[in-house]
Amino acid sequence: MSVKPTSVDCHVTVSTPGLSALEILASESGVSKQKIKDAMSKGAVWLSRGKKTQRLRRVKFMPVPSDKLRLCFDPQLLALVPPTPTLIADSQGYSVWYKPAMLLSQGSIWGDHCSLLRLVEQYFQQKRRVFLVHRLDREACGLILVAHQPQVAAQLSAMFQDHRVSKHYEVLVTGNFSETAGLQEVTVDLPIDGKQAVSHLTLKHFDVERQESLLEVSIETGRKHQIRKHCASLGLPVVGDARYASADQRGLQLKACRLEFVCPIKKQVVSYTLDENAGKASG
DSSP: OOOOOOOEEEEEEOOSTTOOHHHHHHHHHOOOHHHHHHHHHTTOEEEEETTEEEEOOOTTOOOOTTOEEEEEEOHHHHTOOOOOOEEEEEOSSEEEEEEOTTOBSSOBTTBSTTBHHHHHHHHOSSOOOOEEOSOOOTTOEEEEEEEOSHHHHHHHHHHHHTTOSEEEEEEEEESOHHHHHSSSEEEEEOOBTTBOOEEEEEEEEEETTTTEEEEEEEESSOOTTHHHHHHHHTTOOBTTOTTTSOOOTTOOOEEEEEEEEEOTTTOSEEEEEEOTTSSOEEO
16 A cells, blocks of 8 residues: 655744755755755745745755745655646747646745746746746646736736736537527626626537537636636536536646737737647747
C-alpha cells in the first residue's frame, strides 16, 4: 500500500544570524535541502521583511534576524510538469499568449512553476517584468495578455475593468441551443455574486449526433466562471465542466479566441484572433 507524500507549511522567524535560508528551513521543516532547493526554484519559498513579502529563489540567501521565512512544500504539486504556452505576438510593453488548458494564469503560495506568468518571465532572454492584467480559468484555454511595463499594465487593467476590451470565446455546450433557447442568438443578463454579468451567445453549429452546440460567446463583464454559469443557467452546460455539470475526457470546451482593444502603445485598435490550430493566431 503506497502512502501519499504529505505537504508541509513551515513558518520560521529568523533569530540567529549567519545561517542561510536553506539551512534554516531544512532544520525547521525536516525537508531535505535538495527538495527545498527545488521548491525555491518553483516559487514555494517566501521571505517577509517588514511589510514586504516576496518569493525567495536564491539558495544562498542569508536572512537577518526578524526576517520571516515560509516553506510551502507540496511534493505532488511540485512534481507537476506544466503544459507549454505559445507566444502569439510581442509588443514589448505587453505580449499575447496562447494559454493551454490546465495551466494556471498565476501561481499560488504553493508555487508558480505551473503558471503562465512564471513561464513568460522565463521565456525572454532579456529579463522582463511580468504583470497579469486578466485571467482565464485553469481548465480553459485561449488568448491572454501579459504586460511588461507598469504603465502598460495599469492601462490594460483599466481597459478590462471599464469593459473596453472586446472578448470573444468559442464554447461547446451540451444540448440543442436553438430548441432550448428558442433563438439563434441570446443575451443572458444574470447577476453573479450580486454583480451585473452580461453574456451574448450565438449558435455557430449544432452536432445532431452528439447533441452538442458550438457557440460564439462575447461578454460585457468578466465575473468568475461567468460563461460557465450563464450556459448552465440555460440548461446548456459547457462540455467538460466538472464544476457545473460533468467531466468529459475532452476537458473543458471553452476557448478564448479573440481579443480586441485600443493598444496603449500604438494608440490604435488591435485584434488578436486564435486560429483553428489553437496554438497559432493572427493579429
